[in-house]
Amino acid sequence: MTTTSPSAPRELSPDADTRVTLDAALTRLRAGAAAWADLPAAGRRHLLREVRAAVSAAADDWARIAAASKGLDPRHPLAGEEWLAGPYAAIVALDAYADTLDALARGRSPLAGIRTSTAPGGRTVVHTSPLRVSDRILLSGYTTEVWLRPGVTSHEARDAAGLASRHPLRSTGVGLVLGAGNVTSIPFLDVLYELLAEGRVALLKVNPTQDTLVPVFERALAPLIEAGFAAVVSGGGDVGAYLTRHPEIDHVHITGSETTFRAIVGSGEDRLRVPITAELGGVSPIIVVPGRWTKADLRFQAEHVATMRLHNSGHNCIAGQVVLLSRDWDQREGFERELRRAFARAPRRPVWYPHALERLRRLRDTYPDSEWFAGDTRAIVSGDGEIETTEYFAPVLGIIDLPGTGAAFLDAAVAHANDRLTGTLGANLLIDPISQHSLGPGFEAAIARLRYGTVAVNGWTAFGFLTPTATWGAFPGGTVDDAPSGIGIVHNALLLDDVERTVVRGPFRPFPRSLGRGRFSVLPKPPWFVTSRTGGAVSQGFARFRIDGRIGPLLVTLARAFGA
Structure with a gap:
């Protein structure tokens, strides 16, 4: 928001x-x-x-x-x-x-030459990135798809x-x-x-x-x-x-x-x-599906969640605000411990957006048991309430307990996100390859049930925002009298009609752990992670390559990326 x-x-x-x-x-x-x-x-x-x-x-x-x-x-x-x-x-x-x-x-x-496929519910899927070799290099392992409204054919999409x-x-x-x-x-x-x-x-x-x-x-x-x-x-x-x-x-x-x-x-x-x-933003969920994760997985995905909340000091409509966790996951304590460490480890920065400090002060009264980090400039809270219905637009992360594992947990999390959280802009979903495989077609069906304009699987919805051929906006249905996350879409550089949502997919593990273990990526820790030691230099290098296309400086940038 x-x-x-x-x-x-x-x-x-x-x-x-x-x-x-x-x-x-x-x-x-x-x-x-x-x-x-x-x-x-x-x-x-x-x-x-x-x-x-x-x-x-x-x-x-x-x-x-x-x-x-x-x-x-x-x-x-x-x-x-x-x-x-x-x-x-x-x-x-x-x-x-x-x-x-x-x-x-x-x-x-x-859409000439761009691949299409299908998704549950009679939806046509347009595979919108990567479309260039440079995308496959800089954003290795990350893809975007635009799902059209049910019933729209690929032929109709190309014509429109x-x-x-x-x-x-x-x-x-x-x-x-x-x-x-x-x-x-x-x-x-x-x-x-x-x-x-x-x-x-x-x-x-x-x-x-x-x-x-x-x-x-x-x-x-x-x-x-x-x-x-x-x-x-x-x-x-x-x-x-x-x-x-x-x-x-x-x-x-x-x-x-x-x-x-x-x-x-x-x-x-x-x-x-x-x-x-x-x-208009909203309260974005981060659904963490229980699985058997390594210590490195727990740390990497905790830093991923911290990035979703702390990027731009939390002043993002695309910020993840509520983590949906299983109370029955035997690795839950380990994940929460790594999440707190990531919140403490991320570099300090000003809480700069107007009225954000006022919202942080209000948080102390609303959630007196909240945990504070980085000189009391960011917080993690547990329990339901205002954190589910009010977009804080500040570095505040909520944790909500839900029951179950596997399909039962995923079903409960999708229902909670749809029915309890304000807004329909973006939802994030973290799942290891083995757990995803075990869910079979039910996993894609769960994505289809999420009523959000962008759904990111092992990525952050910000990747969809940053990808010009993806679309950005609320789930369809907003009106001038009821628009918790807005009306219409933007970006959409392919100029597609009848859009329902964008789906982002990323690697569960970075390089080299991505070798032979799920979706492959040559990227180590992504430069947009708030815990990346070389993120500033790599991000600038990526931008300069997009501007001038010079290979020499890009190779230097990629070498720096491996120092993250």
């Missing part, structure tokens, strides 16, 4: 000079909307290449300023997060969209892929993007989706937490801004409120909290008059 600045009361309004600036930006975008609709796929592809060059030139400043905005020195071991969640995410998305536009320009479906970029025959107007305040690539990626999937030019209103990045966004989006296809503005809730009710806005997209979403939608005479899509 990435939080935007709250909408101001309707009687408040920006000052006259600000209104003039906003009105002028919208007037220019309105003129650009028709030109965007007239631009064919080949022209859009060429423009994206210009944007790619602009992002590449701004990458160093992007990562440095983003880290500083979160209280991190560029040499901090976790500063590499800002390379992956910023320039890296932007570059891989631009490359993936360019491939889609290239296919459309040649009169082909973006392309969305508004397939037949850009008319303008769909001007979209307002209310940018997220926590992850710096989100506003940039949301602008791309407005343009390419929805056919709308976009006004990006930057969250105040990212005001220092406004010049970076302007540089990165300069080719689109100069053509009249995008604009960037800043300001608080008064600016947001003014823009959501502006007559030149045809659609609103927000990445933020449900509270802010409700304020924007309004009620009665003040009801929002245009359609809205949203990504």
Whole structure:
């Protein structure tokens, strides 16, 4: 639940000079909307290449300023997060969209040559990554699939892929993007989706937490801004409120909290008059299926869980918040012990997001038996209650007891996640290869029953967020009156229609323990793990390789990865 600045009361309004600036930006975008609709796929592809060059030139400043905005020195071991969640995410998305536009320009479906299969319930599965050799190297062992809604055939999927970029025959107007305040690539990626999937030019209103990045966004989006296809503005809730009710806005997209979403939608005479899509976060489960794990497995997966919660200091809509554990697992105590060690071992960092410290103080009253780590800046709590219904957006992890082992536990965990936890954005599932094999087809059926927009098996849902050809958003069914995790999807660089969810699959064990033991990976500890000693350098190296494709520096980066 990435939080935007709250909408101001309707009687408040920006000052006259600000209104003039906003009105002028919208007037220019309105003129650009028709030109965007007239631009064919080949022209859009060429423009994206210009944007790619602009992002590449701004990458160093992007990562440095983003880290500083979160209280991190560029040499901090976790500063590499800002390379992956910023320039890296932007570059891989631009490359993936360019491939889609290239296919459309040649009169082909973006799904030409991409494998499809089936999943339980009559679902077509599109195998969306890896699609490039570089993905197989950098992200070895990790895959993504997009599951379409039941009944959609692979033939129908190929015909529909392309969305508004397939037949850009008319303008769909001007979209307002209310940018997220926590992850710096989100506003940039949301602008791309407005343009390419929805056919709308976009006004990006930057969250105040990212005001220092406004010049970076302007540089990165300069080719689109100069053509009249995008604009960037800043300001608080008064600016947001003014823009959501502006007559030149045809659609609103927000990445933020449900509270802010409700304020924007309004009620009665003040009801929002245009359609809205949203990504609103939620309480994400981490389902740990009992099995026979080695000591190395317990430690690795405990660090995996700690990463899901502590990345970006817990200020992520994709953060795992509740671990569902079996009370009948004979290795449970060992796993919890390793989890506490990982929480204590991860480098300290500021709790920087607005109001997060207040939520941590409230936690002490709500869960007086909570365990605190790293100078009382992160906590683990046991038991049900608020931890299941309120997204803390802070470094707080809950542990919930459930009965059973094997299929009985998995069934109970799926039901608990679906029925007791708030939201439908993402669910994580950890299971060893032997246990997964013993469940047979029942395991895939359990994935199908999870009502989440992204399900990660031996991975973190953030991998789906970072993969441009995957989709990101709530499970279908949200409405303006009931949208705990939002409405619609983003990313989706293959421009697929009728999407139900993304499924991420990763290796249960890293290299070299992955040899002959389940899904193979050449990666040692992944660089995004908060416990990786070389994660900062490796993350930066991965991003630089995506930018320039130079093999020599990549080999140095891969050598560093084995020092994690």
